[in-house]
Amino acid sequence: MKNLQFITIISSVLIAVILVLVTPTISAQPGRMFFGSQQPQLSVTDNKLDVIWDYYNPDDSMYLVTSSDGGSSFSEKIHLNKNSTWDMGIGNTVINDNNVYHVWTQLSEGTQIFFVKSHDYGLTFTEPMIITGNQNTLQHAEIDKFFASGNNIYVVWSINRFLSNQPVGTLFLSKSTDGGISFAEPIVLSEKDIAWSDLQTAITGNKIYFMWQSPISQECVQDNCNAQIHIRSMENNSLGEIYYPIVVHNTEPLKISASGDNVYLTGVTYVTDSLSHVVNGVRVNYVNVTAPQWISFTKSVDGGITFDKIVNLSGTRHHCTLGSSGGVCEIAGVYSYPVGKNIYTIWSASNYTANASNAFFISSTDNGNTFGNVIQLNPYGLDNVICTFADPCVNIQASSISPDAVFLVWNAGKANMNGDHVIFAKSIDAGKSFDYNDISNVTKITSQPVLSLGSGVIYVAGTRSGFPEGNHEFLTTSTDDGNTFSNGVDLDVKNEVSIPEFPFTIPILLVGITSILGFYRMKSSFRI
Numbered sequence: 389m390k391n392l393q394f395i396t397i398i399s400s401v402l403i404a405v406i407l408v409l410v411t412p413t414i415s416a417q418p419g420r421m422f423f424g425s426q427q428p429q430l431s432v433t434d435n436k437l438d439v440i441w442d443y444y445n446p447d448d449s450m451y452l453v454t455s456s457d458g459g460s461s462f463s464e465k466i467h468l469n470k471n472s473t474w475d476m477g478i479g480n481t482v483i484n485d486n487n488v489y490h491v492w493t494q495l496s497e498g499t500q501i502f503f504v505k506s507h508d509y510g511l512t513f514t515e516p517m518i519i520t521g522n523q524n525t526l527q528h529a530e531i532d533k534f535f536a537s538g539n540n541i542y543v544v545w546s547i548n549r550f551l552s553n554q555p556v557g558t559l560f561l562s563k564s565t566d567g568g569i570s571f572a573e574p575i576v577l578s579e580k581d582i583a584w585s586d587l588q589t590a591i592t593g594n595k596i597y598f599m600w601q602s603p604i605s606q607e608c609v610q611d612n613c614n615a616q617i618h619i620r621s622m623e624n625n626s627l628g629e630i631y632y633p634i635v636v637h638n639t640e641p642l643k644i645s646a647s648g649d650n651v652y653l654t655g656v657t658y659v660t661d662s663l664s665h666v667v668n669g670v671r672v673n674y675v676n677v678t679a680p681q682w683i684s685f686t687k688s689v690d691g692g693i694t695f696d697k698i699v700n701l702s703g704t705r706h707h708c709t710l711g712s713s714g715g716v717c718e719i720a721g722v723y724s725y726p727v728g729k730n731i732y733t734i735w736s737a738s739n740y741t742a743n744a745s746n747a748f749f750i751s752s753t754d755n756g757n758t759f760g761n762v763i764q765l766n767p768y769g770l771d772n773v774i775c776t777f778a779d780p781c782v783n784i785q786a787s788s789i790s791p792d793a794v795f796l797v798w799n800a801g802k803a804n805m806n807g808d809h810v811i812f813a814k815s816i817d818a819g820k821s822f823d824y825n826d827i828s829n830v831t832k833i834t835s836q837p838v839l840s841l842g843s844g845v846i847y848v849a850g851t852r853s854g855f856p857e858g859n860h861e862f863l864t865t866s867t868d869d870g871n872t873f874s875n876g877v878d879l880d881v882k883n884e885v886s887i888p889e890f891p892f893t894i895p896i897l898l899v900g901i902t903s904i905l906g907f908y909r910m911k912s913s914f915r916i
Contacts, residue, residue, distance in 0.1 A: 424858020
């Protein structure tokens, strides 16, 4: 009996050691806010649904699940970056129909950019193709944008260097029009050796707008700088000229959005001079406006060649004011979403005094000529908007079929507290009023929600914490315009626990247990 007890104790200790080794340590990792799943991305075409997300445990993995019946059933989870040398991440991986496209650079290969593709949702990939570059150079390429539209694949990349102690660079465009079978010779997209920043793109129909900005002077002081906007469009894969339509004063990076030839720029401006403003739908003039940080908006009706005068959307109420002891508020996450003649604009303002971030919404129904009232998004007293991995903080979608129906989703909580609520809001009057619904309990989603519209279905994906191995990703659907949502489906349910260290420890320990058992059986057989 004593021998049996001793064997049981030894076995229990060894099993406990095994569990410690195979269970990942939940701790803060460099560059990661969470352990487990995070940063979900949704792609919807009719009833086809793709969900891709990053999984950190403790190395980065990317997973993909698909559905061809509107989320009623899902495929097996696909591990996309099984080949760790590909440096696969959210920003340089594109899901397009059944195809998965991926690009990356390797520092050891100079300026070479590699491309692979899969036609079976990432189960198998082609051999890597070199899009561009020369490995016998000290200059290195950086991938700045990667996206696909139909059978067209676009890679915007840059070569940057220091010139007279100033950072400068040149933007290039590599494109494929045959689904990645071949790529054309790179096109110089920007001016050569300029201090460019904040490259953005906007796709509308068969037209793509590229926008970047640069300081008027290399000696520009950070807080007192005029920035020049550069816009270049490409229609039917034919690249146009570079336009310099506007100079902005003391602005945060502008966001570009477009609908046909209408182009909209939205941002945050620091200025106190006399400007034209739009307040509660009325265009008026202010002198020495009391809002040093306000939402700036301007529009073009000729494809970005010329723009109207910049106007203030936030007025003198929903803005940020600098206090005598420094900043007490900061605006971020500004974005305009056009659909038909309607423009929906959202932003958030970090209120450092209250330790909270407030979200705001304003809309126009006449292509941005006038705007309605500013609405603060704070239902149920949840006035803190959580913006982890979210830009903008509030996810927005509207249908071209019913442009007056607009849907929002965001992560919210109370000031001084972490947010664990996901709020869904809908409007059927072009954003004049909203109905709100806290969908956290039924959907199981408590953070990082993303929203997409399908054929009669609303999809929301997001993250939930509290699992031993880290966060899980969930998906929920609504088939009644957001009045109710389905129970959340755990997309991580088939995850296998990885062994981050000591991969040969388990076999050794199992052999040890077997040896101990054998030894004591042998010992007992010699007893008289």
